[in-house]
Amino acid sequence: MASMATLRQLPAQWIASENFRAFGQVIYATPDGKPYDSTDAQLILQGGIPRFYIMRLLHKGRRFGTITRHLRCTQCLGSLEGKDWLIAVAPANQTESPVVEAISAFRVPGNCLIKLNLGTWHAGPYFEHDFVDFYNLELSDTNSADHDTYSIEMQDNLQFEII
Numbered sequence: 001m002a003s004m005a006t007l008r009q010l011p012a013q014w015i016a017s018e019n020f021r022a023f024g025q026v027i028y029a030t031p032d033g034k035p036y037d038s039t040d041a042q043l044i045l046q047g048g049i050p051r052f053y054i055m056r057l058l059h060k061g062r063r064f065g066t067i068t069r070h071l072r073c074t075q076c077l078g079s080l081e082g083k084d085w086l087i088a089v090a091p092a093n094q095t096e097s098p099v100v101e102a103i104s105a106f107r108v109p110g111n112c113l114i115k116l117n118l119g120t121w122h123a124g125p126y127f128e129h130d131f132v133d134f135y136n137l138e139l140s141d142t143n144s145a146d147h148d149t150y151s152i153e154m155q156d157n158l159q160f161e162i163i
Helices: 152-156
Strands: 006-010 012-014 024-028 050-058 066-069 075-079 085-090 104-108 112-116 121-126 131-139 148-151 158-162
Touching: 066 152, 075 121, 085 158, 121 158, 148 152, 152 158
Parallel strands: 006 158, 012 104
Antiparallel strands: 024 112, 050 131, 066 121, 066 148, 075 112, 075 131, 085 104, 085 121
8 A cells, every 4th residue: 555645835935026037937017018028928939829818727725746847838827806826836957857855835916927937847826715717828739738747746755735
């Protein structure tokens, strides 16, 4: 019989451009007409047909045992209705697995969105509401052709809980 995975608590810090830089960008509102610059989402979507949609997620707690990355495109996520949410991330790397010790968690306010760098490992979004609708920008086939998932629970006998 397999042993139960160890549960590790992962404290969430409020997201800011500075503390999220290794994983992606935080995009805040800017005045209309502002010229394009490095504060705008730096997107990589050339590998297919971009897909921008509203994704409804149901409450599923704050625990995770898998983490995913996309190697062909960046991904943008943001909640509708100003709802705060949580995400866990690990830096992109060239191996088949994330550096588990480098997993960090962030609390994202409902007044911004995030852009995940190419290959950034991520788990979530998580939240306390019954459901949250999210803006999601990725490629049309991201979920079927660019969804590299690593099981932390199976490979490392570990689960995380964002606190």
